[in-house]
Amino acid sequence: MAQTQPKAEEQRGPRTWWRRLGLPVRVGLGAALTACVLALVGLARGFAPLTPSTVLLALLISGGSWGLVAWAVTTAALESEEVEPEEGGEEGA
Numbered sequence: 001m002a003q004t005q006p007k008a009e010e011q012r013g014p015r016t017w018w019r020r021l022g023l024p025v026r027v028g029l030g031a032a033l034t035a036c037v038l039a040l041v042g043l044a045r046g047f048a049p050l051t052p053s054t055v056l057l058a059l060l061i062s063g064g065s066w067g068l069v070a071w072a073v074t075t076a077a078l079e080s081e082e083v084e085p086e087e088g089g090e091e092g093a
Contacts, residue, residue, distance in 0.1 A: 023074060023078065024071045024072075024074040024075040024078065025071065027070050027071065027074040028067040028068065028070045028071030028074070029067060030070070031066045031067050031069070031070035031071075032063040032064070032066055032067030032070075033063070034066065035062040035063045035065070035066035035067070036059050036062060036063040038062065039058040039059055039061075039062040039063070040055075040058075040059070042058070043055060043058055
């Protein structure tokens with residue numbers, strides 16, 4: 001008997017959860033991660049005092065806002081490409 005390969009959804013691997021996420025969520029998470037890295041670089045360069053509350057707020061505000069905006073823009077772009085069927089196939093008299 002030949003064994004068949006499991007489907008992509010059934011495979012277990014380190015990045016399986018990433019493939020299950022929708023495109024807007026992936027874009028939002030990527031933007032949030034980028035924003036967090038940039039916030040940490042800014043903090044490391046001395047633009048704000050390095051206290052736990054400052055670091056937490058910088059990561060929360062920058063990552064949250066960039067992630068939310070990127071998610072919203074990607075969602076809107078994908079929804080604008082969808083074609084909606086016309087209501088009622090006939091014209092009224």
